[in-house]
Amino acid sequence: MGKDMDIPAHAVVKGRQRMTPSEAFVETLVAQGVRDVFGIVGSAYMDALDLFPAAGIRFIPTVHEQGSAHMADGYYRVTGRHGVCIGQNGPGITNFVTAIAAAYWAHSAVVAITPETGSMSIGLGGFQETDQLPIFSKITKYQAHVNNGARMAELTARAFDRAILEMGPTQLNIPRDYFYGELECEIPAPIRIERGPGGGASLDAAAEALASAKFPVIIAGGGVIAAGGVDACVALAEALDAPVCNSYLHNDSFPASHRLWCGPLGYHGSKAAMKVLSKADVVLALGSRLGPFGVLPQYGFDYWPANAKLVQVDADPKVLGLVKKTAVTVNGDAREAAQALVARLKGRTLAGAAGKAERLGVVKAEKEAWAKEVAAWDHEKDDWSLEVAKGSQYMHPRMMLRELARAMPDDAMVSTDIGNICQVANSYLKFDRPRSMFGAMMFGNCGYAFPTMIGCKVGAPDRTAIAYVGDGAWGMSFGEILTCVREKIPVTAVVFNNQQWGAEKKNHVDFYSNRFLGVNLENPSFAGIAKAMGAEGIVVDKVSNAGDAFRAACKAQKEGRTTVVEMMCTRELGDPFRRDALKKPHRMLEKYRTLT
């Protein structure tokens, strides 16, 4: 790690003072606890950037602004502190868009600082001009527009406060000429609220529903992690002897080694979790919006217990009752609410107590059955997969994923991209500590995992940073290897090279009679490219080498080196993403008639 990682945060100027807007801006960042900012240099904010080192803020230059914003996302998700990105007005800012949309659906408090065309030329079609507010209006929780340089500190502080208060990205839009001049202001102190457990009556009703449950099941969502509420969730689960499922892509919301843990729901999740949930008469969704994508039928099994009473707890009132009908809705912090429920349940007679042994027996049996199934599931068994894997000298993805899981360091942070092998990985990723899994969440963009993990590593430099990425998505994101090398931010990228955009190809197989179009990839040596970029590269084509290669790469990371582990995989494909959203082709015109 470069020695400038440990820049001490300087004190904020106190009281009302004359200063420049750039100074007011930077001092407000300091007041908000900002230590790291990701971006690409640009003249639009150079006057403020010049102050960063003296303010104790590290500027981390990236290869692409999309990477900067993903890094800010990862940084927030691992630290709970704002992720911050900045870029040049116009193209630098439009490059943020995909990553800010991803942060929106990950509920990440990212502040996108967007310097804009100067106020005196807005609308004249000058250089690097676009209207930057409408572009982000649907993917931010709040947009601050500095309409006068004198308001720099006030509006900067508000953008930072709102990101935390509203649990999502905000935008701070600054016409570039407003960095210059003079103003008199006081740097606002950050506004941080204590989140409560929710209303007393709704908590009483929730406790009542749980106390009368014969088979209560908890779904622990991302809100549990964000609230620092895993211990509280464990205490509640233990008080009720209620099995716990992780919500989709939040495999780190409840410790996998706990007896009540059942595993993740959603794509390639745990059949044990789904089977147990299907038996529930009361479901407590704790810190989960129950996104529709995360509760779709899996393995041909519609596991959602339609007749169960649903108790939903979430800090964001807008997600309550949105997707599933609730019997009790609590607008509260997941940790506080869990603690309040434990207090309310203390000493009460629980209807579920009588069936406890049987319930725990079901949990144990289902977990064992699923573990056995996964252990024996070496490869995909559909006709197409069998055909393409036949005679291949490469690895079956499942066998490789199993080896990776076995070699996974205890302190791992793992990000997963969008792709077939990354989704299958959901069956293998288990964590005992929160802030360990960083899925691409519901925006679902390929290219998420690697830059996000770079941000995680900056936020938690002592932990092992691992990105799981398909070869197609890798093509979108490997440029950021340069950021790892230049900025000495070591990360281990595990690239699943199956020579295809597999997740989409699976749709060709299932719905389009194998009419492959734009899905086969001819790849260069990704390990070779990594070496040319100053990182290390290893090619693995045998399962027996996968664990050792991965361990070596994680060890190299501890010594400061970034490694790309290029996993050569067969072209077999696991269950698809969107079976729910595709239809068999229907053609009416003669010229297309055969395309069914």
Ligand SMILES: Cc1ncc(C[n+]2csc(CCOP(=O)(O)OP(=O)(O)O)c2C)c(N)n1
């Ligand atoms: C930015 C973006 N473009 C396109 C898609 C559509 N898409 C979803 S999965 C996928 C294929 C991913 O291929 P790869 O990264 O090689 O992983 P694999 O499925 O082969 O394991 C594509 C193109 C997307 N999700 N995001």
Ligand SMILES: [Mg+2]
């Ligand atoms: Mg691929």
